Amino acid sequence: MTETTATAAPRWCLLGRDGTGAVTAVDVRADGTRGESVGLASEALPDFVEERERGGSAPRWVWSDAPSWYPQLLAAGVRVKRCHDLRLGHAILRQSELVRDRGPLLAAHEWDAAPTAEPEGPSADTALFDLDEPSGPASTVPHGTASVSAEFDRQLEAIAASTDPGRLRLLLAAESAGALVAVELRAAGVPWDAAEHDRLLTEALGPRPPGDFKPAKMQAVADEVRAALGDREASLDSPPRLLRALRRAGIDAGSTSRWELAEFEHPAIEPLLRYKKLSRLLNANGWSWIDEWVHEGRYRPVYVPGGVVTGRWASSGGGALQLPRALRPALRADPGWMLVSADVAQLEPRVLAAMAGDRAMAAAGYGKDLYSGLMESGIVATRQEAKIAVLGAMYGSTTGDSGRLVPRLRQGFPAAMRLVDRAAEVGEQGGIVSTWLGRSSPAPSSEWAELQSRASLPGATSRDEGAARRAAREFGRFTRNFVVQGTAAEWALAWLAELRLRLAALPLDERIDPASASGPAFERRPHLVFFLHDEVIVHAPASQAETAADAVRASAEAAGRLLFGGAPVDFPLDVRISERATKE
DNA sequence: ACCTTAAGCGCG
């Protein structure tokens, strides 16, 4: 993620579209001056981009958003090293407390668009829809050359005049790299063994039944439940009706949720919990999921970078972020390929230690499991207690075991705890907090503010006061967690950004037949296929699996240095090389 | 017949 500082070479290249769909490219030098505008037919863009990428000083491509531009390039076999995603940049900068004058960005409403839904680009229908919808947030981002150029200037100006240009530059570079990764992930697809998936389903549920019938094993469990309830008509699939059936059988539950049902001693409970598990598997990730999301051996979920307020990715379709671990074995490398799976141990507490400069907390996790480190340092008695205490500190628990253990952490790691406690205080007062690189939390809603002011008026009832206090604490827990979750997301983006560049620089594996390769730009070379907050999976030719694993580790180190410099915090990875992803 | 909301549970 280093910037080239060549003076003559253009630093950025702006891409826009004119009314006819043709592309214009404009070079921008480091001082902001523009080169001549180059007109290109849409079909000529991949060659144009590839030629610029091949040289030693590829520009950072500035475009409306990656999903509108990048899929076509990838389909033509062209990757880019860096981009500036204006939609994502706008969303960050218009909100960031580091930006001194947000006025110009806040006024540019046309950039407050939702993510481009289809990676293939906006369809004609969406464009018509926009014309019919003169007010309200835009559903697509502007692509016109003038709009793109003006927004880029606004963003550069906002960054330059901010309280910390370096951090915001890093944040936007990382966010934009994430946007590239998301498009690349979808293009590559997750190598998915539908036969193995089917085998797992059949093992749990019974063979796939025709139509809407229940699978046999699931039906058998349902029969067990009904027998234990003494009610052959009991409905198990509708919570309200199930609740009534349970009550008729003497189980006086307040809801049908798992943890509540587990409290009751009744022969129907155990099979019912089993039934709910099977039902969930069938409905969320059953055969119809395979039909919808897996084609030609690839599962292609839709990722939404920056889709969560904290900066985490969201997903929209395919449920990539909620894949049950039980189905992980269906994620299987192609013949001759391997999976390199890596996850960071205790990312969030490590990020917290680094942000707070808490040397004691950093030392507790250095080179080892952080929870065990806490136990060994005598702050808590067991690893389990350490985990509960740490999660409680980051989420703001006040009750139960967690609430009891957090004060010990406050004693052992005062710097780290001060940071999250302070973030919570700010939120309780309706304030805004920011991540390490400058992503800021949203202000509380107007309803929240009204609740607070009503409670402070003379005529306020104790009911008003209670409600206001609860809402204040709730918002405090949100801001407390925001700084940690958001900074962890930044670390993960930096990891991805570094990794995709390192992988793309690896040599092609000449022994792999191009015809058997998975996607246009991914032939014969290790590439990312899965990302889940603190975890990546790389699909690599077997001969390059070790090299890819080294790249994964080196990228994690680089991410730590990039964000936190010399802070004595490490981010140890659990790296596995295997043919199929495993449950643990 | 359509849209929104809530419950429940999957993930970190």
Added chain:
DNA sequence: AAAGCGCGCTTAAGGT
């Protein structure tokens, strides 16, 4: 074993 944060997805229920 569950409460403290952030999500998406499916189904059923409730509203129009």
